[in-house]
Amino acid sequence: MPARNHKQWTSPPPLKAGEWVDSRIYSDPDIFEEEQEKIFKKVWIPVCHESELPEPYDFRTISIAREPIIVVRGSDNEVRAFLNVCPHRGMMIERRPSGSFAPAQPSGNPKHMTCMFHAWQFDMKGNCTYISREEEGYQDRLKKEDVGLRRLRCEVKFGGFIWVTLNDQIDQSVEEWAAGSFECIRGAIDTEPLQVFHYHKAIISCNYKLWHDTNSEFYHDYMHYHNRVTGFNDEYFARKNVTFSNGHVNVNSFEVNYDQYEGFESRAELSFPTFPPNQWYMIDMFPGMNFNLRGSALRCDIMTPLGPNKVMIEFRGLGLKSDSPEDRKARIEHHNSIWGPFGRNLHEDLIGVTGQGSTMQTGSEPRRILHGRHEDNLIHDEVGLRHFYEEWGKWMDRMPSDPMKKYMAAAE
Amino acid sequence: MSANGNQVSDAVKDTIYRSCLFLDDEKWSDFLELCDQSFNYVIKAYSPEISYDMTYFSGSRDEIESITDMLPKHNTDHSSLKRHATVYTVDVEEDGDTATAVTSLVVYQNMYDGVNSHIDSGENHLFLIGKYIDKFKMDGDNAKLVEREVRLDTRRLDKGTHYII
Numbered sequence A: 001m002p003a004r005n006h007k008q009w010t011s012p013p014p015l016k017a018g019e020w021v022d023s024r025i026y027s028d029p030d031i032f033e034e035e036q037e038k039i040f041k042k043v044w045i046p047v048c049h050e051s052e053l054p055e056p057y058d059f060r061t062i063s064i065a066r067e068p069i070i071v072v073r074g075s076d077n078e079v080r081a082f083l084n085v086c087p088h089r090g091m092m093i094e095r096r097p098s099g100s101f102a103p104a105q106p107s108g109n110p111k112h113m114t115c116m117f118h119a120w121q122f123d124m125k126g127n128c129t130y131i132s133r134e135e136e137g138y139q140d141r142l143k144k145e146d147v148g149l150r151r152l153r154c155e156v157k158f159g160g161f162i163w164v165t166l167n168d169q170i171d172q173s174v175e176e177w178a179a180g181s182f183e184c185i186r187g188a189i190d191t192e193p194l195q196v197f198h199y200h201k202a203i204i205s206c207n208y209k210l211w212h213d214t215n216s217e218f219y220h221d222y223m224h225y226h227n228r229v230t231g232f233n234d235e236y237f238a239r240k241n242v243t244f245s246n247g248h249v250n251v252n253s254f255e256v257n258y259d260q261y262e263g264f265e266s267r268a269e270l271s272f273p274t275f276p277p278n279q280w281y282m283i284d285m286f287p288g289m290n291f292n293l294r295g296s297a298l299r300c301d302i303m304t305p306l307g308p309n310k311v312m313i314e315f316r317g318l319g320l321k322s323d324s325p326e327d328r329k330a331r332i333e334h335h336n337s338i339w340g341p342f343g344r345n346l347h348e349d350l351i352g353v354t355g356q357g358s359t360m361q362t363g364s365e366p367r368r369i370l371h372g373r374h375e376d377n378l379i380h381d382e383v384g385l386r387h388f389y390e391e392w393g394k395w396m397d398r399m400p401s402d403p404m405k406k407y408m409a410a411a412e
Numbered sequence B: 001m002s003a004n005g006n007q008v009s010d011a012v013k014d015t016i017y018r019s020c021l022f023l024d025d026e027k028w029s030d031f032l033e034l035c036d037q038s039f040n041y042v043i044k045a046y047s048p049e050i051s052y053d054m055t056y057f058s059g060s061r062d063e064i065e066s067i068t069d070m071l072p073k074h075n076t077d078h079s080s081l082k083r084h085a086t087v088y089t090v091d092v093e094e095d096g097d098t099a100t101a102v103t104s105l106v107v108y109q110n111m112y113d114g115v116n117s118h119i120d121s122g123e124n125h126l127f128l129i130g131k132y133i134d135k136f137k138m139d140g141d142n143a144k145l146v147e148r149e150v151r152l153d154t155r156r157l158d159k160g161t162h163y164i165i
Helices: A029-040 A134-138 A174-178 A183-190 A208-216 A219-223 A225-230 A325-339 A346-359 A383-396 A407-411 B003-024 B028-033 B061-069
Strands: A020-022 A045-049 A058-064 A067-073 A079-083 A098-100 A128-130 A151-157 A161-165 A194-204 A241-243 A249-251 A281-285 A289-294 A297-307 A310-320 A368-370 B035-047 B052-060 B080-092 B098-110 B124-139 B142-152
Touching: A029 A297, A029 A383, A045 A058, A045 A067, A045 A194, A045 A297, A058 A161, A058 A297, A067 A161, A079 A161, A151 A174, A183 A281, A183 A289, A183 A297, A194 A325, A194 A346, A194 B035, A194 B052, A208 A281, A208 A289, A208 A297, A208 A310, A208 A346, A208 A383, A219 A225, A219 A346, A241 A383, A249 A383, A289 A325, A297 A325, A310 A325, A325 B052, A383 A407, B003 B028, B003 B080, B003 B098, B003 B124, B003 B142, B028 B035, B028 B061, B035 B061, B035 B124, B052 B061, B080 B124, B098 B142
Parallel strands: B035 B142
Antiparallel strands: A020 A368, A045 A161, A058 A067, A058 A098, A067 A079, A079 A151, A151 A161, A194 A310, A241 A249, A249 A281, A281 A289, A289 A297, A297 A310, B035 B052, B080 B098, B098 B124, B124 B142
């Protein structure tokens, strides 16, 4: 077909409902705000890994849906999560990304979380243990027992990741929320402890869902020279996409021929426990987390949406805690060669979504984004995208293909 | 410093600054000409987030050559990286044949692609900050790079890059 005029360009494609989405879901500020309330404040989010706070009194700070969160390891070795907000005047209690509460702070005692502003102190279970000049100021009207921190539900699950939810009423455990999507790599990540060896972040001008889309479809392997030469054989094209409840997806494995890329080597000798040599599984979890095991290194992407056209992606790489220095070095090289900030593939993926973000800014003309490839659920089938947006529609009560219509009404 | 020490120090600085110019101009083979056959390159950063001294990239001379030779096969951001380097210290060993240098480094991205090249091209973004920690050995009057550690402070690298720093 020749280039189209405006009417043709904006006409529905010859595909069925559910096989495209309206680009406003990637750019509309109201939809973005609604997603924070209806999705990100309701679900389990993996926020960091237990190896990032290995000792009692270690902490990490993060945020979900703009809410600041602190994760701490108690003297009982339990990991707990709280809002990182002082109940007094709303100051952020801890401002550093990580550290230890074991030493004293300028405003407070050792082994306590101290709000520097007025020196209120809290223990690792979130109890308020000290209010400066408590009786003088509050007499018997307000006591320490009244001003504990806001605790958050928290689980350590699936290879030692720390999962937190802002939703006290969530009716599923992390296990139930994952709905079986981790079974493909469970033996590999739960046989022995893992350790994070890589962390970097990207803030990209695109909607968070565009990054998740890229992680959920492999048709974009045409963009990656590395993946074309190390894959693109019969076994690659036979990889299955498998869908799970709650919007999660697996991309099943095949044997990657790493040595087909000049200078790269097989990763067979460093496969994770129980994991066949050079295999590669991917788990895409609703609403925007990704676990990606390429035999010798595990990658995890955690997204923090910052605006309709802005997302922070935290990239972690993990190996086995028991790694020898030589094995760790090799794992890191394997990880970096493809997924590091100077690696072959990640840069290309991020260029891809930046290009999408540039055409889908707030106020851009609504466009149809096609998710209509059907190939028996095989690797270039876009079933992963369709499955995600089916779930998104339910949570948002909006039709992905026409987000100003209610989900059910539009489905009729 | 001895007269010989001054000559070595000057040679080291010359190699560092030339390396920046060659890398700025993406003249990878010219950069590698400044390197000894035993050259090793690594980009590292300490992450307080995970309390780990990380390696972001590493390679031997041959591996760097292979990676840069294959750049045309890869999609990449066409924005060039421009280095601003100041050699802080050059320590010449007593043998007069080897030296170590620490160079403060700022790398800007001169935008070509950007998010939307219509708007972004020609603009400069700060890409990263860090140091070169280099080791040299003398080859006649020239100082050859034996090791280069790019020690980054930056851990937010956005789109990243296919180029060595």
